Amino acid sequence: MKYILFDTNVYLALIFPLDTWKTIVEEPLEEVFDLIKKGEIKIVCPDFVFYEVNNRIDWTSEKFNEEFYQIYNELKNLNGPFTKNNILYFRKVMEHRIFTIKDTKIRNRLYYIESLILKEIKENPKLQVVDVLTNCIELFNEINVRLVGEYANYNIKYEIDKINFPKNKENDPEFIKILDEVKKSVNKEADAKIISIFIYFIRENKAKGIVVTHDFEHLLLNSIALEAIFDDIFIVRPGYVKCLIN
Amino acid sequence: MATVSSQTPSGKGKLPKAITSILPLGSIFYPKETVDFEELDFDVEELKKLKLEILEELKENFHDIGLNIFKKIQIPPWFTIDIVNDKWTNMINRIFNEAIIKTKNSKELTDEDRLLLDQLKLNRAIEIAINTNKKTILKRLIDNYKNHISDSFNLIEETLYSIRRNYGKIFLDSNLSPKFMTYISKTINVIISYFYYLKSELNSVLSELRHILTGRGSIDHFKKDTKAIFARILILDLKQLDLLIKMIELDIFMDMWSSETVEELFESKKIYNSKNLDNEYFYKILNDLNKNSMDMHFELIKISKERKKDFPFTFSNNFDIKDQEKMELISRIIYST
Numbered sequence A: 001m002k003y004i005l006f007d008t009n010v011y012l013a014l015i016f017p018l019d020t021w022k023t024i025v026e027e028p029l030e031e032v033f034d035l036i037k038k039g040e041i042k043i044v045c046p047d048f049v050f051y052e053v054n055n056r057i058d059w060t061s062e063k064f065n066e067e068f069y070q071i072y073n074e075l076k077n078l079n080g081p082f083t084k085n086n087i088l089y090f091r092k093v094m095e096h097r098i099f100t101i102k103d104t105k106i107r108n109r110l111y112y113i114e115s116l117i118l119k120e121i122k123e124n125p126k127l128q129v130v131d132v133l134t135n136c137i138e139l140f141n142e143i144n145v146r147l148v149g150e151y152a153n154y155n156i157k158y159e160i161d162k163i164n165f166p167k168n169k170e171n172d173p174e175f176i177k178i179l180d181e182v183k184k185s186v187n188k189e190a191d192a193k194i195i196s197i198f199i200y201f202i203r204e205n206k207a208k209g210i211v212v213t214h215d216f217e218h219l220l221l222n223s224i225a226l227e228a229i230f231d232d233i234f235i236v237r238p239g240y241v242k243c244l245i246n
Numbered sequence B: 001m002a003t004v005s006s007q008t009p010s011g012k013g014k015l016p017k018a019i020t021s022i023l024p025l026g027s028i029f030y031p032k033e034t035v036d037f038e039e040l041d042f043d044v045e046e047l048k049k050l051k052l053e054i055l056e057e058l059k060e061n062f063h064d065i066g067l068n069i070f071k072k073i074q075i076p077p078w079f080t081i082d083i084v085n086d087k088w089t090n091m092i093n094r095i096f097n098e099a100i101i102k103t104k105n106s107k108e109l110t111d112e113d114r115l116l117l118d119q120l121k122l123n124r125a126i127e128i129a130i131n132t133n134k135k136t137i138l139k140r141l142i143d144n145y146k147n148h149i150s151d152s153f154n155l156i157e158e159t160l161y162s163i164r165r166n167y168g169k170i171f172l173d174s175n176l177s178p179k180f181m182t183y184i185s186k187t188i189n190v191i192i193s194y195f196y197y198l199k200s201e202l203n204s205v206l207s208e209l210r211h212i213l214t215g216r217g218s219i220d221h222f223k224k225d226t227k228a229i230f231a232r233i234l235i236l237d238l239k240q241l242d243l244l245i246k247m248i249e250l251d252i253f254m255d256m257w258s259s260e261t262v263e264e265l266f267e268s269k270k271i272y273n274s275k276n277l278d279n280e281y282f283y284k285i286l287n288d289l290n291k292n293s294m295d296m297h298f299e300l301i302k303i304s305k306e307r308k309k310d311f312p313f314t315f316s317n318n319f320d321i322k323d324q325e326k327m328e329l330i331s332r333i334i335y336s337t
Helices: A008-015 A022-031 A033-038 A047-075 A084-100 A104-123 A129-157 A167-171 A173-185 A189-204 A220-229 A238-245 B017-028 B044-072 B081-105 B111-132 B136-174 B178-214 B219-258 B280-307 B321-335
Strands: A002-006 A041-046 A161-163 A208-212 A233-236
Touching (some): A047 A084, A047 A104, A047 B178, A104 B321, A129 B178, A161 A189, A167 A173, A189 A208
Parallel strands (some): A208 A233
């Protein structure tokens, strides 16, 4: 039996619509689908990754809600529907907000939020300003939290099992030893912990494992060094999975 | 039993339609005597009797839920627990007594009554079919009931959307923590997912019943299957109940800390006091709500895995195609966050 571990960013690429990595991480999954069904390989996921993915969904939602509230606050006193005057005021508010932001990513996000509001205005021209904005915040949150379900469906389709790693195992000298070694090559605390849990798990099961990630900076650049210490794992980009299974 | 809270901000002061519509759903899975009727045909008076029993039970339950919450939450110093208890008791009495009087005085069946009636008839017909092997009545009722399932779940979904919408307004008007909107959306989402799951189980039961009618299935098999379904539902129903009680706790806490006088207590509010609510206990309730919704979510994943079915209510399997353009915009917002 071979075990595969997906890094949090692989799951995020799978579930987040329009993620540039989506097709790249979907491909190896499809390639090994038959082997999963035959029980020759197993995808596992530590609780920690599970919570990281869900926390990221929450965080995305909270950022949006915070930002959207600021826009709402500047528009809530507009009476009636989005008449031409109200639309011009809305444009002014958005332009001012975008003007004050220097970060391109946040600017882009504000453009998309503006487009979403405009779309809602055009679809419901008679709706009161506050109702249009309420629709938008409701729709965003609905779609964003459905990502939790998307993640669940990947778990069901690929029969992904959670690695049970209770808190007390963190004090196991064997785990501490692995973690200390991993930390020498992996700076990010969360990544080091995920990889250490996986190594501990595959050693317990006397198996071999593959860590799949597209994080160059924290993981892939150190993969060769880590594999030299831990010869029971590979740390690879998604495209290598099929090649290393056989 | 599956219920939707009437004490969420949207439902304050009235009983949502969904309450009376979804209450009896659980009993279909494992036929048991709901009321002691000898005949399959129920008349208006008999139905009224059942509805009144349901309302009385709900009244008592809601009253107790409130009193238990007051015992454990932090009450604002300007109120005493006796004042809060009295006001709660009065409000519950007023809401439910109005509903009870309305039910007593009603002369005709409403749509929800018809749904309830069909559910009762089906329960009864299953029992008769099981005990006597008479299948003709069952066939007609299965067809009727199939149509009602869809209406019933639409009604529940609408109610939940309207609750979420009201919470959305409260969030925007009251400047609450962004966590509030996120966790409320997650909670409503998982409850809707649960109802999608329930609908899917109901449809399995109906298919099984059809097998009996065509002679391809056996009553023993049906009994075994429905027993397994009922066991699955029971676990989720209890989790849903925890979630609803937590939502009521959140609602009560927000209400109390935003009411300056007894007169305002438990009365409909458009704006909540964000300064008073920026405290540890408020965030504790929000975190508990999130934890409970995730618990239920994981249980649904587990059950979906066992049944080898998709997790219900994701946008890939349940999203209106006409909203694709908005979906793309939202995807871009998510991606740029």
